[in-house]
Amino acid sequence: MKMGATLEAITKLKEEGLARAIGVCNFNLLMIRHAVEDIGAPIAVHQVEYHPFLSQTPMLDYLRGKGIPMTAYAPLAQGRAAQDPVLARIGEKHSATAAQIAIAWLLDQEQVIAIPKAARPSSQRANLDALNIRLDDHDRAAIAALPKNLRYVDPPFAPNWEAATS
Numbered sequence: 001m002k003m004g005a006t007l008e009a010i011t012k013l014k015e016e017g018l019a020r021a022i023g024v025c026n027f028n029l030l031m032i033r034h035a036v037e038d039i040g041a042p043i044a045v046h047q048v049e050y051h052p053f054l055s056q057t058p059m060l061d062y063l064r065g066k067g068i069p070m071t072a073y074a075p076l077a078q079g080r081a082a083q084d085p086v087l088a089r090i091g092e093k094h095s096a097t098a099a100q101i102a103i104a105w106l107l108d109q110e111q112v113i114a115i116p117k118a119a120r121p122s123s124q125r126a127n128l129d130a131l132n133i134r135l136d137d138h139d140r141a142a143i144a145a146l147p148k149n150l151r152y153v154d155p156p157f158a159p160n161w162e163a164a165t166s
Ligand SMILES: NC(=O)c1ccc[n+]([C@@H]2O[C@H](COP(=O)([O-])OP(=O)(O)OC[C@H]3O[C@@H](n4cnc5c(N)ncnc54)[C@H](OP(=O)(O)O)[C@@H]3O)[C@@H](O)[C@H]2O)c1
Pocket: 025, 026, 047, 072, 073, 074, 075, 076, 077, 078, 079, 080, 082, 097, 099, 100, 115, 116, 117, 118, 119, 120, 122, 123, 124, 126, 127, 153
């Protein structure tokens, strides 16, 4: 792995006050462990794809153990969550939309941050309002039963996402 020199250079920028914090994204478990444990980089946050249709349990367990928050990118599965019937049904109970339930589910989890992209002002407002939704155990169980292997951001240069997860 050749990330050492880069992370060391970025760490130096932080030490010199030129960077407030260091975040990384799209690291697999091997990479984040290497960055944190071998290189000792002060990682403030790790950004990965995370939504109701993709599990990030091993990554979350690791990051929580290190006190590093996880940012969920594509938290609406790039808009697909808005059409999901299970999320919509949960939404009816809370007078909310399926997209809002997806965001509420992410924010319900310890050390998870979500960054939905919304161009429409109505979506922006709805996503902020999702902060007020409180899911219950029935809702969480229904979302847990959704498929968890749907990854939508997977370019050819992506790392092996499953490395060291089993
Ligand atoms: N680090 C990385 O490799 C990486 C990779 C992918 C994405 N990201 C970042 O993650 C962020 C979000 O990802 P994303 O844009 O790919 O996917 P996303 O946030 O999951 O989905 C965006 C789509 O959802 C729609 N949407 C937003 N709020 C909605 C609502 N309340 N109801 C219905 N539809 C709603 C948006 O429509 P409108 O815009 O029309 O409202 C847009 O079509 C971005 O900042 C992106 O840069 C990072």
